[in-house]
Amino acid sequence: xxxxxxxxSANWRDIARVRAADxxxxxxxxxxxxxxxxxxxxxxxxxxxxxxxxxxGHVMWAVDPEDKGHWIGGLVIDAEHQGRGLGRATVEVLxxxxxxxxxxxxxxxxxxAALSVSPDNEAAxxxxxxxxxxxxxxxxxxxxxxxRTRA
Ligand SMILES: CC(C)(COP(=O)(O)OP(=O)(O)OC[C@H]1O[C@@H](n2cnc3c(N)ncnc32)[C@H](O)[C@@H]1OP(=O)(O)O)[C@@H](O)C(=O)NCCC(=O)NCCS
Numbered sequence: 340x341x342x343x344x345x346x347x348s349a350n351w352r353d354i355a356r357v358r359a360a361d362x363x364x365x366x367x368x369x370x371x372x373x374x375x376x377x378x379x380x381x382x383x384x385x386x387x388x389x390x391x392x393x394x395x396g397h398v399m400w401a402v403d404p405e406d407k408g409h410w411i412g413g414l415v416i417d418a419e420h421q422g423r424g425l426g427r428a429t430v431e432v433l434x435x436x437x438x439x440x441x442x443x444x445x446x447x448x449x450x451x452a453a454l455s456v457s458p459d460n461e462a463a464x465x466x467x468x469x470x471x472x473x474x475x476x477x478x479x480x481x482x483x484x485x486x487r488t489r490a
Contacts, residue, residue, distance in 0.1 A: 360418035
């Protein structure tokens, strides 16, 4: 249903146009910030979320050098496209990608997925919980950390 395309010269403008809905901006940064993080910080990899040819969102991932977990970050489905199963499909595609392709992609075997999320972001917490992520006792800034051991 969806595919992921690495951010590149051909698609970064489309990713930069992805916007969360009013009321959601406290939970995520602008996608331009995520693009810069991926371009300059040397850790994260940004992707366009494609529904057919249409760019409907952004997601990035990285392997934490300390805990070796596969972290999901910057998941934003454009406001116009939310509630159609695209966020769920994106996380499922990432988990499947790591199961099939790691350690060839990052050099690290895939053992655990991880993410941080604001505890009052009910839609996101519900989504991650339904996919098997479990809240840990870790905090990251004002966010909780959820982890999911490889099935
Ligand atoms: C969170 C987000 C990625 C979900 O993407 P989406 O495509 O709208 O969600 P989906 O249609 O795939 O729904 C998946 C699940 O999310 C939850 N969900 C989605 N919208 C919801 C809402 N308005 N209220 C409560 N739960 C909701 C449900 O658990 C849903 O499960 P279901 O499929 O059984 O109904 C999207 O709302 C978004 O981009 N929000 C703004 C940015 C953000 O908060 N990102 C997460 C940062 S950690």
